[in-house]
Amino acid sequence: MSAQLLMIEDDHRLAQMVVQYLQQSALQVEHVDNAAAGLARVETPGAQTLPDLVILDLMLPDMDGLEVCRRLRALPGNTGKVPILMLTAKGDPMDRVIGLEVGADDYLPKPFEPRELLARIRAILRRRGGGAQQEANVMRFGSLEIDRDARTVSVAGAPAELTSYQFDLLVTLAERAGRVLTRDQIMEAVRGRELEAFDRSIDVHMGRIRAAIEADVKNPKRILTVRGVGYVFAKHQD
Structure with missing residues (x-):
């Protein structure tokens, strides 16, 4: 079964490009364009399984990405341990540092090459499920x-x-x-x-x-x- 990703990104053009590229690499991607929908998807998965990774934009229309990251990390049990890859359009290294401090596993500044995004996603997923080879x-x-x-x-x-x-x-x-x-x-x-x-x-x-x-x-x-x-x-x- 391929990995299930959740992308929280309000740039629909970018999201469409990323979803298409990742799906070609045998990854399943669910896209939502605001923080509320993303948090609801993880907080109340219902019959759905938790995503294997969240791709989170730093700048969202309804909530700062850093706050979204904090809330995801504050969730109980395995829900709060879902890996987070943060996307940021800001060039200031401090924005990346703050993202890591609030719980992001990795970051990728915009603009980025889809191949690098894929490489980082695969690296995170290998670490998360790498127990088979460890x-x-x-x-x-x-x-x-x-x-x-x-x-x-x-x-x-x-x-x-x-x-x-x-x-x-x-x-x-x-x-x-x-x-x-x-x-x-x-x-x-x-x-x-x-x-x-x-x-x-x-x-x-x-x-x-x-x-x-x-x-x-x-x-x-x-x-x-x-x-x-x-x-x-x-x-x-x-």
Whole structure:
């Protein structure tokens, strides 16, 4: 069964082009042109299944895309974990950073090449459903537990809320515990493509991961920054 996508985009011409292109690549896309319809589709799926991914425009007529992202992430259970790829027409990197901070898994600035959109969608879907090719086991580091099969994280038995992308970042580091990784190496391992020049979105995600798994974000013990290089996941923890 092909992946089911939900596109929330008020530009009908762009949406039509994207839907047609993605359908040619064996992806099913449902399009709505406003935030209210998009939220209703996810909040009350009824007999319908949840989408495997949401393509969300930052600028919508009835609600800011960032607020839509916040509301989607606030939904309970697996509903709030649906991956979000945010589209933004704004060139300011801060808009992208804010999008990541409120829970987007990835972003793509407009205008974009449909092939790049497809590549990013496929990368997210591989991460989300990649358990078939991953070793189904649990990694434990003190009170931190990472279940790669269930794609869940807990600290002292309490669930740690991470986006699909952030979960894969954490797994990438944990699998290489004790090894210093550059930002480029981390992004290459997770996203399967080279890091964009001057892209520091990885730092935003690391901050969110630390907030979820560290006892003291200002004095992290699990994910350490190696100044001028990148990050390392500590082998020995609590």
